[in-house]
Amino acid sequence: MTPTRTPLQALNLVLGSVEAVRNLRALYMLLATFATAGLLLSMAEASLARADSVWGAVQAGLALFAAFYGANAAGLLMMDEARGRPVREVGEALRASLLGAHRLLLVLVIVATAYAVLGSALWLLLWLCRIEVTGAVAGPALFGLVVPIGVLSVGLSLLALVAVIVPLAAPSIWSGAGVWLTVRRLAELVRRRLLTVALLFAAVSGLTAAVGALVTAVVMVGGRVIAEAGVAIVGVQVPAQQLMAGLFGYGLRSLGAVGAPMGSTGHAATAVVGGGLVFALALVLPSLVYLRGTCSIYLALHDESPE
Numbered sequence: 001m002t003p004t005r006t007p008l009q010a011l012n013l014v015l016g017s018v019e020a021v022r023n024l025r026a027l028y029m030l031l032a033t034f035a036t037a038g039l040l041l042s043m044a045e046a047s048l049a050r051a052d053s054v055w056g057a058v059q060a061g062l063a064l065f066a067a068f069y070g071a072n073a074a075g076l077l078m079m080d081e082a083r084g085r086p087v088r089e090v091g092e093a094l095r096a097s098l099l100g101a102h103r104l105l106l107v108l109v110i111v112a113t114a115y116a117v118l119g120s121a122l123w124l125l126l127w128l129c130r131i132e133v134t135g136a137v138a139g140p141a142l143f144g145l146v147v148p149i150g151v152l153s154v155g156l157s158l159l160a161l162v163a164v165i166v167p168l169a170a171p172s173i174w175s176g177a178g179v180w181l182t183v184r185r186l187a188e189l190v191r192r193r194l195l196t197v198a199l200l201f202a203a204v205s206g207l208t209a210a211v212g213a214l215v216t217a218v219v220m221v222g223g224r225v226i227a228e229a230g231v232a233i234v235g236v237q238v239p240a241q242q243l244m245a246g247l248f249g250y251g252l253r254s255l256g257a258v259g260a261p262m263g264s265t266g267h268a269a270t271a272v273v274g275g276g277l278v279f280a281l282a283l284v285l286p287s288l289v290y291l292r293g294t295c296s297i298y299l300a301l302h303d304e305s306p307e
Contacts, residue, residue, distance in 0.1 A: 010196070010300035014203050018211065019081075020292035021285050025090050026077040030284045033070025037063045038280075072104065072170065073097035075291050079174040082295040106179045107169050111161075111186075118157060122150055160190040163198040171298035189301060197301065204293030212286040219282050223275065 020026070040063035047056035073093040080087045088096075128134055129143035165186055172182040189197055 010200055010297070011203060013300045014200055014293055014296045015207065017204065017207060017289050017293035017296055020078060020288040021211075023077060023081050023087065023288065023292075025087055025093075026074045026081070026288055026291070027284060029070060029074040029077060029090055029093065030287055031280055033067060033074065034280050034283060036070065037067040040066060069094070069097045069101055071291075072101035072174070074288075075170055075174045075295070078288070078291040079171060079295045082292060082299055100173065103179050103182070104170055104173045107173070107182050107186075110179070110183055111165055111169070115157065115161070118153065122146075122153060125150070156194070159198060160194060163201045164189050164194065167201055167204070167294040168197070168298050168301075171295045174295065175298065175302075185302070193301065197297065200297045200300070201294075204290065204297065207293060208286045208290045211289045212282075215282045215285050219278055223278070 040059050044056045044059035044063060047053075047059055073090070073096070076093045076096055077087055077090070125142070125146045129139050129146055131139040134142060168189065169182060169186060172185055177185065
């Protein structure tokens with residue numbers, strides 16, 4: 001890997017991630033993923049409430065399955081767009097995810113094993129610092145060496161995990177790299193370009209947060225106006241703030257908490273359902289920007305120009 005882009009060129013590519021909101025196929029894929037996973041989690045919660053722990057565990061597992069493979073399918077669509085290639089069909093992306101996303105799990109297992117080995121080595125060094133093991137002089141002296149080594153090792157390892165491994169492992173798989181190639185590329189980025197990657201990831205995180213804040217502002221202002229208008233004009237016999245419950249991810253049960261007559265008014269129930277759709281959309285848009293941003297970082301660092 002010999003990147004030719006400067007940090008400013010890479011940052012410019014990352015800032016273009018806001019265009020991710022125009023990828024309708026990825027938008028549809030994430031919406032379907034969130035809806036499916038949310039429905040399965042609700043079913044699991046209902047099963048656990050009935051003390052049916054086996055079926056509840058199965059439904060929770062299916063929710064994780066849908067979330068993982070659905071998110072990977074959306075990531076494949078984002079990678080196509082980031083590369084400047086024609087975005088594949090949703091069904092094709094889902095098939096590719098089902099066939100290849102398990103490689104990401106293998107990468108994470110390898111990384112977790114490496115971190116466990118490093119943690120064990122640090123624990124062994126600290127154990128050797130005990131006076132009863134190495135003596136009254138050697139123990140404190142060794143501890144004086146272990147402290148700076150341990151501080152730097154733990155700090156850099158956590159930074160590498162958060163800024164390199166977590167955000168870039170999936171884009172490497174989405175680009176077609178195998179398990180060991182992905183591990184080698186991540187290790188090389190940690191060794192050579194950790195600071196650059198961390199700054200680019202900070203830019204992606206800030207961009208995602210900004211998009212999330214804008215979407216939240218739009219949803220809050222629009223929701224408040226429509227809720228007040230629904231009470232004043234339509235005559236819905238439910239407090240305006242309760243009509244906005246769906247915008248915060250609450251379901252129809254939230255109406256019963258305030259004594260709303262669910263059976264006598266369909267307006268309140270449909271308002272919560274409609275608000276739930278807006279809530280899902282508000283989650284999807286920042287997620288698209290994040291996925292596109294991580295793909296852009298990966299492509300920038302590997303000098304894969306959009307075609």
